[in-house]
Amino acid sequence: MKVGFIGTGTMGSLLVEALIASGALESDQITISNRTFSKAQALADRYPGLQAEASNARAAYGKDIVFLCIKPHEFKKVVDDISSVIRPEQLLVSITSPVLLSHLEEVLPCKVAKVIPSITNQVWSGASLCIYGSRIQSGDKERLESLLAFISEPLQIDEAYTRVVSDLSSCGPAFISCLLEQFVDAAVEETGIDRAEALKVASAMLLGTGLLLTEGGLTPADVQARVAVPGGITAQALKLLRRETDDVFNRLIRTTHAKFHEDVAKVSVSFYGEEVNGQ
Numbered sequence: 001m002k003v004g005f006i007g008t009g010t011m012g013s014l015l016v017e018a019l020i021a022s023g024a025l026e027s028d029q030i031t032i033s034n035r036t037f038s039k040a041q042a043l044a045d046r047y048p049g050l051q052a053e054a055s056n057a058r059a060a061y062g063k064d065i066v067f068l069c070i071k072p073h074e075f076k077k078v079v080d081d082i083s084s085v086i087r088p089e090q091l092l093v094s095i096t097s098p099v100l101l102s103h104l105e106e107v108l109p110c111k112v113a114k115v116i117p118s119i120t121n122q123v124w125s126g127a128s129l130c131i132y133g134s135r136i137q138s139g140d141k142e143r144l145e146s147l148l149a150f151i152s153e154p155l156q157i158d159e160a161y162t163r164v165v166s167d168l169s170s171c172g173p174a175f176i177s178c179l180l181e182q183f184v185d186a187a188v189e190e191t192g193i194d195r196a197e198a199l200k201v202a203s204a205m206l207l208g209t210g211l212l213l214t215e216g217g218l219t220p221a222d223v224q225a226r227v228a229v230p231g232g233i234t235a236q237a238l239k240l241l242r243r244e245t246d247d248v249f250n251r252l253i254r255t256t257h258a259k260f261h262e263d264v265a266k267v268s269v270s271f272y273g274e275e276v277n278g279q
């Protein structure tokens, strides 16, 4: 299998590195391109056999799978760059939520999928959210998911829920890290504990909680019930936590969705020159 990556920023590099390190791909199966060519070349220099190309068309040409690891407003330019070389049998994978499958299917003849990765894929963990276009066959799904399974748990998602599952899976590590950081900062401020020690304890707790929720078969409610004995310290603190956080995640989800709809509208304008379906 030959795989192309267009865009070697945070996520493009992460995917290339994780797929090689996990044994999913050999370096010589991969071709990359990036707007700033020197960054692609620097990545290629670290993996003998990995090919860096100065043009996006050359990175896409003849590849079985082509990952587009660029931001939404960069799509139209890249799609224009590769449209003359893309063939119907190729599988194009966007990793960006506001670029709709229809945007890509309307302008390219190939099979199209969206895969929303997560920074957790760097440690071969977390999900890959897979959203499939109309030309995808079951064999394409198997090929893509067997690759992603080396670094993640591939989960098939309905495009209608793209944004909210991206919030949970891709933005989630940042949200939870923000809460954990506040927890640790407060521990330092309130008690004078060494910051590094508090962070080590809290990070081990987060890993263990994740394992309880996945391999341990517990729900979040189970974990709370097991830890918070009635009348105990945790129960009292949980009351405060629930009161103070209240609808914060509703507002968070409304915020991400408002920005998402803005981005979809901008991408639509870049593809069609006008807004489509009110998006």
Ligand SMILES: NC(=O)c1ccc[n+]([C@@H]2O[C@H](COP(=O)([O-])OP(=O)(O)OC[C@H]3O[C@@H](n4cnc5c(N)ncnc54)[C@H](OP(=O)(O)O)[C@@H]3O)[C@@H](O)[C@H]2O)c1
Pocket (backbone or CB within 6 Å): 006, 007, 008, 009, 010, 011, 012, 033, 034, 035, 036, 039, 056, 069, 070, 071, 072, 074, 077, 078, 095, 096, 097, 116, 117, 118, 119, 170
């Ligand atoms: N970060 C995450 O955790 C995460 C998770 C899931 C999905 N995503 C999505 O993944 C996408 C990429 O995110 P990122 O964090 O990797 O962004 P990033 O670090 O800014 O990387 C984007 C890369 O695209 C390159 N690029 C821009 N225009 C190009 C063009 N015309 N041709 C070739 N390469 C081009 C940029 O090159 P330069 O070196 O010239 O800037 C840059 O290296 C975003 O849409 C984001 O929403 C991110």
